[in-house]
Amino acid sequence: MSWDQVWIDVNIATMDPEISAPYGAITDAAIAIKEGKIAWMGPRSELPEFDVLSTPVYRGKDGWLTPGLIDAHTHLVFAGNRANEFELRLQGASYEEIARAGGGIISTVKACREASEAELFELGRQRLNALAKEGVTTVEIKSGYGLDTETELKLLRVARELGKHHHVDVKITFLGAHAIPPEYKDNSDAYVDLVLDEMLPAVIQEGLADAVDVFCENIAFSLAQTERVLSAAKQAGLDIKLHAEQLSNLGGSAMAAKLGAKSVDHIEYLDEAGVKALSESGTCATLLPGAFYFLRETQMPPIDMLRQYEVPMVLASDYNPGSSPLCSSLLMLNMGCTLFRLTPEEALAGMTRNAAKALGVEASVGVLKVGMQADFCLWDITTPAALAYSYGVDVCKEVLKNGNLVHQ
Numbered sequence: 098m099s100w101d102q103v104w105i106d107v108n109i110a111t112m113d114p115e116i117s118a119p120y121g122a123i124t125d126a127a128i129a130i131k132e133g134k135i136a137w138m139g140p141r142s143e144l145p146e147f148d149v150l151s152t153p154v155y156r157g158k159d160g161w162l163t164p165g166l167i168d169a170h171t172h173l174v175f176a177g178n179r180a181n182e183f184e185l186r187l188q189g190a191s192y193e194e195i196a197r198a199g200g201g202i203i204s205t206v207k208a209c210r211e212a213s214e215a216e217l218f219e220l221g222r223q224r225l226n227a228l229a230k231e232g233v234t235t236v237e238i239k240s241g242y243g244l245d246t247e248t249e250l251k252l253l254r255v256a257r258e259l260g261k262h263h264h265v266d267v268k269i270t271f272l273g274a275h276a277i278p279p280e281y282k283d284n285s286d287a288y289v290d291l292v293l294d295e296m297l298p299a300v301i302q303e304g305l306a307d308a309v310d311v312f313c314e315n316i317a318f319s320l321a322q323t324e325r326v327l328s329a330a331k332q333a334g335l336d337i338k339l340h341a342e343q344l345s346n347l348g349g350s351a352m353a354a355k356l357g358a359k360s361v362d363h364i365e366y367l368d369e370a371g372v373k374a375l376s377e378s379g380t381c382a383t384l385l386p387g388a389f390y391f392l393r394e395t396q397m398p399p400i401d402m403l404r405q406y407e408v409p410m411v412l413a414s415d416y417n418p419g420s421s422p423l424c425s426s427l428l429m430l431n432m433g434c435t436l437f438r439l440t441p442e443e444a445l446a447g448m449t450r451n452a453a454k455a456l457g458v459e460a461s462v463g464v465l466k467v468g469m470q471a472d473f474c475l476w477d478i479t480t481p482a483a484l485a486y487s488y489g490v491d492v493c494k495e496v497l498k499n500g501n502l503v504h505q
């Protein structure tokens with residue numbers, strides 16, 4: 098056998114559903130890599146003979162390997178921050194007072210319109226580094242803080258540059274319909290026209306997005322407006338996904354599922370009809386405990402029903418300056434369990450196998466098996482449950498991307 102590298106003294110949480118053990122685990126395992134892909138994997142006792150003189154052999158000190166983590170929902174390209182607003186609110190200011198002082202999403206929009214591509218790139222790079230340090234090898238990044246054509250395109254271009262220059266793979270989502278900009282305060286339909294007639298064609302022409310997303314909510318876009326945007330995106334051959342059922346139940350999830358959405362995200366207020374629609378269309382349910390925590394929400398997503406209908410559950414950071422300023426994959430594993438009562442195995446599946454599905458990359462990443470990309474992490478833990486159990490101690494020892502060591 099001729100391989101580029103071999104790992105031994107490891108246990109592997111493959112997350113492969115075809116391996117019946119919890120986490121698809123193989124204990125006392127070995128894994129061999131060739132040309133960036135997994136070439137062999139199994140119990141070490143079955144490792145075929147290979148040329149030990151010419152093949153680097155790494156020892157995992159009896160730690161655990163998992164697939165590289167996938168953060169399938171972030172807004173990590175933005176300028177400014179909302180720490181002042183956070184402080185004002187805790188000092189007792191009302192939402193109206195904060196809005197009058199220029200706070201809220203509009204302050205982020207203003208900062209993004211003013212920032213250069215270089216500034217946004219550097220901010221995005223630092224945040225990607227933070228995620229990568231915790232084992233993230235694939236991330237989704239949305240636009241949505243421009244709310245005009247020029248700035249939306251700028252944010253998408255920055256996301257694309259991050260993908261080119263950072264080892265983390267970036268999937269890009271156009272979220273022009275994130276909020277109604279002040280210029281269109283009394284005419285949201287005209288803003289949707291702008292998204293459809295000007296922004297989306299430009300995004301498609303430049304090949305700037307893999308998917309299109311909308312914030313479907315009473316405080317954002319109606320069900321009818323959302324359907325217009327998602328239908329146009331689908332017609333253009335882009336993936337679709339949706340911020341839905343976060344603060345109320347408008348039926349966005351069921352509508353998006355019928356259009357074949359990859360995922361619906363937040364979904365605290367999703368009802369049984371909505372869950373059924375997801376199950377019928379194979380749409381993933383993306384849970385965002387960071388926003389639930391930061392906004393101190395109390396309505397739980399329908400976890401038991403999602404289990405019952407076997408809807409793939411995804412867990413993501415929703416990293417953004419307004420409702421989830423928490424740039425951490427491991428914290429999300431913990432919150433998925435503590436706040437939403439996922440099992441540690443469900444939480445890990447939500448940042449590996451199911452997250453890959455939500456981004457349409459399940460053919461190459463998300464589980465460890467022969468033929469898949471060699472994207473994996475070595476963790477200094479004695480059981481995979483430890484990833485969700487504890488937080489704050491640096492347990493990420495190595496990260497490999499396409500077989501290359503990217504973090505030590």
Ligand SMILES: [Zn+2]
Nearest residue numbers: 170172340415
């Ligand atoms: Zn979001």
